[in-house]
Amino acid sequence: MHLNKTITAARRTAGIDEYYFSRKLAEVRALSTAQNPVINLGIGNPDLPPPPEVVDALVQAAHNPQHHGYQPYNGIPALRQAIARFMYRMYGYQPDADNMVLPLIGSKEGIVHISLAFLNEGDEVLVPDPGYPAYAAAARLAGATAKTYTVNSHGAPVNLDELRCLDTCKVKILWVNFPHMPTGRMADRQMLSDLLAFARERNLLIVNDSAYALIGNADPISLLTLPGASEVALELHSLSKSHNMAGWRLGWVTGKQLFIESILKIKSNMDSGMFLPAQLAAIAALGAERSWFVGLNQIYNSRKEQVCKILQLLGCTWQTEQAGLFVWAKLPEGVSDTALVDEVLYGARVFITPGSVFGVNGKGYIRASLCADVDKIAEAGSRIATWKQGKPQQKEAVPLKS
Ligand SMILES: Cc1ncc(COP(=O)(O)O)c(C=O)c1O
Numbered sequence: 470m471h472l473n474k475t476i477t478a479a480r481r482t483a484g485i486d487e488y489y490f491s492r493k494l495a496e497v498r499a500l501s502t503a504q505n506p507v508i509n510l511g512i513g514n515p516d517l518p519p520p521p522e523v524v525d526a527l528v529q530a531a532h533n534p535q536h537h538g539y540q541p542y543n544g545i546p547a548l549r550q551a552i553a554r555f556m557y558r559m560y561g562y563q564p565d566a567d568n569m570v571l572p573l574i575g576s577k578e579g580i581v582h583i584s585l586a587f588l589n590e591g592d593e594v595l596v597p598d599p600g601y602p603a604y605a606a607a608a609r610l611a612g613a614t615a616k617t618y619t620v621n622s623h624g625a626p627v628n629l630d631e632l633r634c635l636d637t638c639k640v641k642i643l644w645v646n647f648p649h650m651p652t653g654r655m656a657d658r659q660m661l662s663d664l665l666a667f668a669r670e671r672n673l674l675i676v677n678d679s680a681y682a683l684i685g686n687a688d689p690i691s692l693l694t695l696p697g698a699s700e701v702a703l704e705l706h707s708l709s710k711s712h713n714m715a716g717w718r719l720g721w722v723t724g725k726q727l728f729i730e731s732i733l734k735i736k737s738n739m740d741s742g743m744f745l746p747a748q749l750a751a752i753a754a755l756g757a758e759r760s761w762f763v764g765l766n767q768i769y770n771s772r773k774e775q776v777c778k779i780l781q782l783l784g785c786t787w788q789t790e791q792a793g794l795f796v797w798a799k800l801p802e803g804v805s806d807t808a809l810v811d812e813v814l815y816g817a818r819v820f821i822t823p824g825s826v827f828g829v830n831g832k833g834y835i836r837a838s839l840c841a842d843v844d845k846i847a848e849a850g851s852r853i854a855t856w857k858q859g860k861p862q863q864k865e866a867v868p869l870k871s
């Protein structure tokens with residue numbers, strides 16, 4: 470007799486909430502009507518298409534009846550070679566395509582695979598605050614816990630003295646994310662070298678999540694090009710933002726063979742390879758000329774100007790030098806980010822992300838996305854201006870020089 474036995478979710482799910490955007494975007498959708506849709510400046514979901522040759526490659530490959538079967542767990546060799554060439558062309562880092570590159574179904578799955586491959590129950594990881602919530606969630610899935618370190622919106626992005634004060638006895642992974650989301654902070658070679666030296670000193674695996682490396686960043690640097698990186702570092706890359714291919718789920722992890730083999734043990738038990746036409750299209754994407762990135766960044770720059778007008782209306786201050794798909798801005802003292810975001814959502818029908826979603830250090834900040842065309846951003850601005858007319862005056866905004 471098993472009638473009283475209840476079916477419960479595994480303990481590992483207990484510490485993990487549904488992803489903020491999964492909940493909030495459902496609320497945004499429910500609020501939207503066909504006549505009056507909410508303008509979404511909340512997420513980094515590129516609205517522009519990939520290079521045309523990428524779509525052509527996919528379509529052409531999909532017509533081939535031989536292209537619909539399972540594929541190698543570690544990607545086809547031609548994709549790994551294209552990734553290795555791309556890494557060399559963009560960053561001057563040349564991994565061995567046979568055993569130092571692992572294509573991924575987006576870099577987010579890499580965060581989980583790396584966590585499952587390297588963490589044991591009771592281990593700890595260091596994650597940036599504010600920061601991408603997936604690092605801590607993946608650690609919890611692996612039975613580990615996350616400790617935070619601060620990413621500053623001014624001055625040095627990471628305070629090494631603060632980092633050195635942390636007890637790292639149980640820490641196994643140091644997650645870094647440059648260019649950093651949500652602050653848009655970039656790290657120069659010195660900052661990366663210092664973080665690397667810290668990881669080596671404390672015997673940590675340092676993983677740089679480089680998803681935004683090619684957006685609004687004049688000097689993309691791979692952590693793996695720094696002396697001493699090869700023994701302790703991995704790097705995640707993605708086509709989601711740089712090539713407008715977020716829905717395609719294409720990324721990769723690169724680093725030393727032993728690490729890649731450990732990750733493959735997890736990955737090969739979770740999925741069964743990637744759709745061949747998508748891999749062939751990724752090869753086409755990786756061949757995009759530099760002019761592609763120049764054109765893309767020009768578009769984002771003009772959008773940024775419009776987004777800053779909105780931030781000005783909201784009385785925010787922000788750093789002018791930010792990489793990535795967002796502008797990260799500080800609200801006037803005493804204004805709650807979550808309350809303001811809801812007021813703007815329900816009052817002006819514009820969705821912006823509250824900074825506290827990214828950690829306690831994000832409290833009092835908001836993150837506005839560049840993933841909407843200039844006219845839509847301008848429309849969001851006029852909705853907010855109209856909504857604000859009925860509100861008490863706020864302080865004037867001041868953009869800060871970096
Ligand atoms: C910092 C950061 N890393 C990784 C990702 C995941 O990107 P993807 O899985 O699409 O490659 C995102 C997505 O928004 C992100 O913001």
